[in-house]
Amino acid sequence: MQVTFLGTSGAIPTVQRNTSGIFVNRDGDYLLFDCGEGTQRQMMRYGTGFGIDHVFLTHLHGDHVLGIPGLLQTFDFNDREEPVAIHTPAGTRGNVTQLIESTGTTPSYPVRVNEVSAGDTVLDREEYEVRAVETDHRCIAVGYVLAEDDRKGEFDREKAEEELGIPPGPKYSKLHRGEPVEHDGRTVQPEEVVGPPRPGRTFVYTGDTLPTQSVVDASEGADLLVHDATFAEDRRDRAQATAHSTAKDAAEVARQAGVRSLALTHVSTRYAGQADTLAAEAREAFDGEVILAEDGLERHVQFPDSE
Structure with missing residues (x-):
């Protein structure tokens, strides 16, 4: 499982950071989580390719969805015929449809907009599933958990x-x-001659959220948790007012959930050139691995028993 961070900025892109987007290559299945403005260029820049069939939206703020019209149009220019599914929080299908049609054109290939609610199994594959999880933001929002099935035990x-x-x-x-x-x-x-089943890998992406127990529960034992860490402690009041998390909040979620690795993302432009502050504060609260996500960072998610 390869995770590529396409955009790690908060609401506004910077020279160093694009708006939100995460590309996951799960053994040849290409999945896109959020699609901020400029995501398709990031996909070209970091070599992920365009072979995605599923886009998972956490919520409809512009920095998470404005890349959709351009990406779909590029698919059209490339003579795509395969369908694309866009998964979006319940109650927002109409908004996503309007966004797709905002250029006055309709893709020549099928585009299905699927509403999801917390607790839903959004994608069910033979070896893994993607579930929606409850988050707490200023609008209708969800996070996502990609959880693999247990693997066969080792053969002696x-x-x-x-x-x-x-x-x-x-x-x-x-x-x-x-x-x-x-x-x-x-x-x-x-x-x-066969040992007990071995656990698969778990990847969690929160999107924008306050720290919530639902994310703690959904992230239990996760191999990689990508959590909103918009602010440092100096802006805790601002984080509360805008329904975001601080890096310390994200670290506390990771600690309670017992995750292996925590990646901090959605970094506010206030910390341009000073984002290491976020990682430092997170490491004070969480003893596991803390990653300050940057655009272009590639993370290979290892199996829990690989070490």
């Missing part, structure tokens, strides 16, 4: 071959799939 080839005398071949595959096999006059059960 040495035991299978040396202790049980099973030669390499189709029986190994059947056992690893959880099917018993007959060998030397007895039935060999999968659990004799």
Whole structure:
């Protein structure tokens, strides 16, 4: 799972930071979370490609959605035929449709706008799912959790071959799939040579939000939590007034959830050239890895048992 930060600024883009956008390559499935102005250029700049079929919007503030018309138009210029699904918080379908049609043109390929609510399974794949999670912002908003299914347990080839005398071949595959096999006059059960299921990876993206228990619960044990960290503690009052989090707030969520890595994003322009302050304050509250997200940062999300 490769996460590319396309835009990490707050409401206003800067020379160093574009508005919100995160590209996730989950083993060849390309997913886009939020699509601020200029996102398509960031996709070209950082080499993610345009092969996305699903766009997940956290809310409809301009810095999270104004890149949609341009991106869809580029798809059209590239003769796209495959459908695109845009997932948006419940009650906002009409707004997204108006945004798509704002240029007076309609894409020549199918575009489906799907409303989602907290708790919904938004995308259900064979090996993972994307769920919507409740957040707390100044408008209708959700966050998203990409959670992989458990993986098969490790296959003990040495035991299978040396202790049980099973030669390499189709029986190994059947056992690893959880099917018993007959060998030397007895039935060999999968659990004799296959370890317990191993956890998959979990990625969480909050969008803009105050710190909330719902995000803590949804992020429990996550491998990467990307959390709103618009302000430092010097602007805590402003964070409360605008329904954003401070870096310390984000770190406290990460600590309570027991995540492995925390990435701070949606950095206010007030901290241009001083964003390290956010990381420093977060590290005081969270002992795990703290990443100050920057445009173009690529993060490979490891399996929990890879270390």
